[in-house]
Amino acid sequence: MPRALVTGITGQDGLYLAELLLAKGYEVFGLIRGQNNPKLDLVRSTVPEVKLLTGDLTDVSSLVRVLSIAQPDEVYNLGAISFVAYSWENAALTTDVTGKGVLNILEATRLYAGDDIERVRFYQASSSEMFGKVQHVPQSESTLLWPRSPYGVAKTYGHYMTINYRESYGMHASSGVLFNHESPRRGPEFVTRKVSQAVARIKLGLQDELVMGNLDAKRDWGFAGDYVEAMWLMLQQPVGDDFVISTGETHSIGELLDVAFAAGGIDDWAPYVRQDPQFMRPAEVDLLIGDSTKARETLGWKPTVTFEQLVTMMVESDLAEQSRTR
Incomplete structure (x- = not known):
């Protein structure tokens, strides 16, 4: 049975992804920040089979501990402060979680994988907000990034850090540049x-x-249930890569x-x-x-x-x- 760790399990993507992975026979672990997380009951009622572990993207030691418990084959980093308007009001916190949090989970995954770095496959939830002041229409993987919000800047940092870990350490790391995706769970x-x-x-x-x-x-709006399938497909490829996911x-x-x-x-x-x-x-x-x-x-x-x-x-x-x- 393959094992997966999902950060951001309480969001719409986390719930849809957990349902998809469970249907495919995975043992799924979800990262929860804080013991009194207000969405804890939602996760337990929606995907009761998911095993929840307490950790924080701003705390590397907690991530190392969670990885050692979950022993995942695949790590999906969906955790972020994802409301763009909020990022102007709390730019520093957005940077710590949405940007530096990616570095923390990448490093924790590298340490967990050890010498066999390719045995753990990593997915980073990048965002179309990275394109910001768009330099090309439509936007593809080669379009210059020009973010126009603290959220977009933080996502851009995480995106490039994922590429850096792939190129520096040979990690099977992929970024999904997902355009707006919605659902009744939004x-x-x-x-x-x-x-x-x-x-x-x-x-x-x-x-x-x-x-x-x-x-x-x-x-460019799509359905979140469709987009999480793309996340899974990325980690089934022979090598990590970056993909734009959109309706066009x-x-x-x-x-x-x-x-x-x-x-x-x-x-x-x-x-x-x-x-x-x-x-x-x-x-x-x-x-x-x-x-x-x-x-x-x-x-x-x-x-x-x-x-x-x-x-x-x-x-x-x-x-x-x-x-x-x-």
Whole structure:
């Protein structure tokens, strides 16, 4: 039975990845930070077979201990402070966890693997936010990185450190440059879930308006359940490498509102949406669209859920949840 360690097990990607690995017959270990983690019960109820271990990406000694217990064949580093807007308010903490945390888990994995460095395969969750002020459309593995947020800068550090460990030590280390990927499990602070939750509440009469920032920003949105399969496929390759994972389609926030409100049975969203400058980014990333040709050709991966299906799925899930709790 193969063994895997997943950091960031409490996030949407961690949960979907754990389900995928368990279905493939893995013994899965999840890293939890803090004994009173508020998402602990969520993990236990969603993937009860996962064995949870306490550790912290900012503490190398705890990671060495966790690796010695889990004895993994594969390490998936999904742990990060991942809300971009928060990274401007807490740039130092974002750097410590999302950036230096990658170095810590890479070094702990290297020490755990010892002389047989290739026996442990490592996945780093890189991000399309690294492209930031995009230098090429669409963005591929060779596009110059120009991050425009502390989060993007931290992810860029982790991305290059993963490449460095692959080249310096021969580690089977891969980075997945994942474009925006969403699901009903997305946190309510992220724009897609903010919208789907608000549509459900407006439909049910529980909320009067939705306050938004830039409606013209465009993103390449896919389904998180599809994207975790790409993570697994990367670690099944003979050598580590970097892959852009995306749908190759871009949609504006305005289009997101169109589909979400329509899914909630509301034809015109204008009376319900108000823009507020406080939700504008200090440095906006205007257009992200990925070229995942390499992943399609090398991994045999492609997305299965369309943008419209994804947004509708999220609205329907939030309608059901809000109906139960109101």
